[in-house]
Amino acid sequence: MADAHNAFVTEETIEGADSGPLAGATVAVKDNISTEGVRTTCGSEMLAEYVPPYDATVVSRLTDAGATIVGKTNMDEFGMGTTTETSAFGATTNPVDEERVPGGSSGGSAAAVAAGDADYALGSDTGGSVRCPAAFCGVVGIKPTYGLVSRYGLVAYANSLEQIGPLAPTVEGAAELLDVIAGPDEHDATTRDAGAGSDYAAAANGDVDGLTVGVPTELVEGADDEVRAVFEDALDAYRDAGAEIEEVSLPSVEYGVAAYYVIAMSEASSNLARFDGVRYGESGGFEGNWNESFAETRAENLGDEVKRRILLGTYALSAGYHDKYYKQAQEARAWVRQDFEGAFEDVDVLATPTMPVLPPKLGESVDDPLQMYLMDANTVPVNLANLPAISVPAGESSEGLPVGLQLVGPTFGEETIIDAAALLG
Amino acid sequence: MSTQAATEDLAAVIGLEVHVQLETDTKIFCGCSTDAADAEPNTHTCPTCLGLPGALPVLNEGAVEAAVRLGKALHADIPERTTFHRKNYFYPDLPKGFQLTQYDAPICQDGELEVRVEDRRRDIGITRAHLEEDPGSLQHVGGSIDTADYTKVDYNRAGTPLVEIVTEPDFRSPDETRAFLAKLEEVLEYLGIYDAERDGSLRVDANISMVSADDLAGEVDDAVLAEANRTEVKNISSHKGAQQALAYEVTRQRNAIQRGREVEQETRHWDESRGITVSMRSKEAEKDYRYFEEADLPPLEVSDWKERLEIPELPDARRERFREEYDLSEEAASKLTSTKEVADFFEEIAREYDPDLAATWVADNLLGELNYRDMAVTDLEGRFDEFTRLVELVAEDEITEKNAREVVLRGMLDEGETPDDIVEAEDLGKTSGDEVQAAVEAAIAENPDAVADYEDGDEGAINFLVGQVMQKTGGSADPGQVNGLLREELDE
Ligand SMILES: [Zn+2]
Numbered sequence: 001m002a003d004a005h006n007a008f009v010t011e012e013t014i015e016g017a018d019s020g021p022l023a024g025a026t027v028a029v030k031d032n033i034s035t036e037g038v039r040t041t042c043g044s045e046m047l048a049e050y051v052p053p054y055d056a057t058v059v060s061r062l063t064d065a066g067a068t069i070v071g072k073t074n075m076d077e078f079g080m081g082t083t084t085e086t087s088a089f090g091a092t093t094n095p096v097d098e099e100r101v102p103g104g105s106s107g108g109s110a111a112a113v114a115a116g117d118a119d120y121a122l123g124s125d126t127g128g129s130v131r132c133p134a135a136f137c138g139v140v141g142i143k144p145t146y147g148l149v150s151r152y153g154l155v156a157y158a159n160s161l162e163q164i165g166p167l168a169p170t171v172e173g174a175a176e177l178l179d180v181i182a183g184p185d186e187h188d189a190t191t192r193d194a195g196a197g198s199d200y201a202a203a204a205n206g207d208v209d210g211l212t213v214g215v216p217t218e219l220v221e222g223a224d225d226e227v228r229a230v231f232e233d234a235l236d237a238y239r240d241a242g243a244e245i246e247e248v249s250l251p252s253v254e255y256g257v258a259a260y261y262v263i264a265m266s267e268a269s270s271n272l273a274r275f276d277g278v279r280y281g282e283s284g285g286f287e288g289n290w291n292e293s294f295a296e297t298r299a300e301n302l303g304d305e306v307k308r309r310i311l312l313g314t315y316a317l318s319a320g321y322h323d324k325y326y327k328q329a330q331e332a333r334a335w336v337r338q339d340f341e342g343a344f345e346d347v348d349v350l351a352t353p354t355m356p357v358l359p360p361k362l363g364e365s366v367d368d369p370l371q372m373y374l375m376d377a378n379t380v381p382v383n384l385a386n387l388p389a390i391s392v393p394a395g396e397s398s399e400g401l402p403v404g405l406q407l408v409g410p411t412f413g414e415e416t417i418i419d420a421a422a423l424l425g
Numbered sequence: 426m427s428t429q430a431a432t433e434d435l436a437a438v439i440g441l442e443v444h445v446q447l448e449t450d451t452k453i454f455c456g457c458s459t460d461a462a463d464a465e466p467n468t469h470t471c472p473t474c475l476g477l478p479g480a481l482p483v484l485n486e487g488a489v490e491a492a493v494r495l496g497k498a499l500h501a502d503i504p505e506r507t508t509f510h511r512k513n514y515f516y517p518d519l520p521k522g523f524q525l526t527q528y529d530a531p532i533c534q535d536g537e538l539e540v541r542v543e544d545r546r547r548d549i550g551i552t553r554a555h556l557e558e559d560p561g562s563l564q565h566v567g568g569s570i571d572t573a574d575y576t577k578v579d580y581n582r583a584g585t586p587l588v589e590i591v592t593e594p595d596f597r598s599p600d601e602t603r604a605f606l607a608k609l610e611e612v613l614e615y616l617g618i619y620d621a622e623r624d625g626s627l628r629v630d631a632n633i634s635m636v637s638a639d640d641l642a643g644e645v646d647d648a649v650l651a652e653a654n655r656t657e658v659k660n661i662s663s664h665k666g667a668q669q670a671l672a673y674e675v676t677r678q679r680n681a682i683q684r685g686r687e688v689e690q691e692t693r694h695w696d697e698s699r700g701i702t703v704s705m706r707s708k709e710a711e712k713d714y715r716y717f718e719e720a721d722l723p724p725l726e727v728s729d730w731k732e733r734l735e736i737p738e739l740p741d742a743r744r745e746r747f748r749e750e751y752d753l754s755e756e757a758a759s760k761l762t763s764t765k766e767v768a769d770f771f772e773e774i775a776r777e778y779d780p781d782l783a784a785t786w787v788a789d790n791l792l793g794e795l796n797y798r799d800m801a802v803t804d805l806e807g808r809f810d811e812f813t814r815l816v817e818l819v820a821e822d823e824i825t826e827k828n829a830r831e832v833v834l835r836g837m838l839d840e841g842e843t844p845d846d847i848v849e850a851e852d853l854g855k856t857s858g859d860e861v862q863a864a865v866e867a868a869i870a871e872n873p874d875a876v877a878d879y880e881d882g883d884e885g886a887i888n889f890l891v892g893q894v895m896q897k898t899g900g901s902a903d904p905g906q907v908n909g910l911l912r913e914e915l916d917e
Contacts, residue, residue: 273521
């Protein structure tokens, strides 16, 4: 298989069971999801040689269901990016437009599905990392409710925020994959019984008659005109199918990006501490004591964006700054959660553009981290609130670039958003 | 401590931090066995305790139960829910770059433990006790930590459940710390959550400050403690070690102060082989561990666990009951409650036989002989039935006390044989009544002079006759019984 878009870090086949709901289907797996015997790099030099001795729970569920895994997909290093350009294995290009990024951090997974290199893919979504590339590559991506899918084997970036989620060409396909991976796992204490014996695929009907769709004004106003136009057309389609569209306000989301990055970076600073050269990365040959050796290994084996986030996260947790940053961010998170809860008292789902912008050109956004962080404005509040969301292709820009619609549901409301999204795809 | 104190009486103020390995089958956050004493390095490991990328912790509720039981024994408060935090620091024995521990919701808070030192009762306040995971262990090759050629890491120990018990600064002497630690171990053993035999099962850090004795009248003033320079002594691994290390520190600090020198605020390392403390690093900046809550471990509701979980009768209560119920001396009651195994064993025997006999046999004979051999009751595991049989032989008058003690018990401990085998092999079975009677009659017939002396009122003569009978029966007759039989014959 020619990997025209650099969607894969490692192309290697892992055969699944002979029969099962995914028999005959191919799945591409993001390279931060552990595969026994197949290297799992997280897009980092630090883990370039790391071969896990165990399978992530989702990987066993895929192979038990008969799926064939075709390879490990490229990603922003440790999931830290929105464009898949921070990978140590080179950028992935967008199959829709070679000059543009596929989004991130699960850019390889979205590109593999968009290019037809795999029937389905798994990504992980910490602040939009499934939904963003789904939107930019014109495919469907689901970020499940926190606790619906086991994270056992998912290399942590920000463990209180992230979930593994499916990508597929259609809503029904994504729902089929979600049915296979959802449900409690004894290896992940944060999983819940919801999702056991689910049949999300059966819910993908596009039946929105009588559905109330809330539109948070704060998350639409900042979007590009072209994105907004496609979004408004999509809302019309919902109206035409019998849904009621209502404006709602989520004042807390103004603090979403700031709170998200403080929490994600703080957790990352701790989650990535184990990569110290003792067991991963280049080791030995350094002068000095252990601490100096750890620092050398980390300086050489981690990329700039990862180091930036580790440093900022370490700072946010430090004595004297903990209350000002980490604690404040947790308070903002609680507020965001409350805001969403309040909104779902009045509406069934919330709709926003998945990304406020069209896919940028390669190299356009990497030098301005703040601009890159702001691209996540519509996706990160969902992770802060632990809610389920889906990105479904809503149409195209004048240049033919895909625009995604994000539908957000209440806790464990996967069926509702899958049903509603199926109207478009 | 200011130097003007040199002329005053000085007193020690000591607090302890005690790390105890909890005796659970599996580690605190994974299913690996904790029993790795003789295992090859890194064989009792899995993705979770190795801290492999993507692996997640799942709380072993058995460890939480053990800690709640301890909390109950320490009369501590148990929170509504228990949470875990990450303590972030780099060290090669720490597989994840952070340790999972408890921060603002420790499993036990505000407890106390009563200890006795030379008849003085002291209530030692327990500030908190929290659960955490043990790191791995390091082996430095070709030198010490600073000079080694390289260092090997073994993660078998990583993830062993620990409870860290922090006391108030309530100790006023090294003796008190020893008594406290001995008592704590006793309680932990009674609770069945501790194995003293395991290497590294008890690790103690001590904080010691010398203050003016006048300042110690009544409650200790926090301000006094804040002003006194505190020394932290690490690497203590037994109650005896605590007493020795702290006695050394008291002397060292008292000497320094009396010579007008300042006691530095520092961390010192107890070198048990040399019997001294050594300065590790002085005035180290306080570490910033960047604690934050672990999202991978949802809070566990434990509000009703204290009621739900039973704990056995604890040593103090049992000692008191033994004294009353079996009418034992304080010394005997203490010996018989020194471990739960001994106490349980005594009660088992006392139920069937005379409690006095049971007490003598367990407290004096058995523990005495074990002690002489540097053995513990646990070394007899699986052989309690044999010992019960020995007591039965004595109680049923089938062998003499002397033979039971000197031949049978010693043979059991030294040769590992059963009491019945020893009795048979050594022919210790008591001579039957007829044989003794015949021997008595023969002794009287053969020793008319002694009989005459007895009849003349010479009590000493009876002892001679008893000796004769014992000789004839090969020592297997009971001397008291022989004495009675002789008098019966002679007084007729
Ligand atoms: Zn383990």
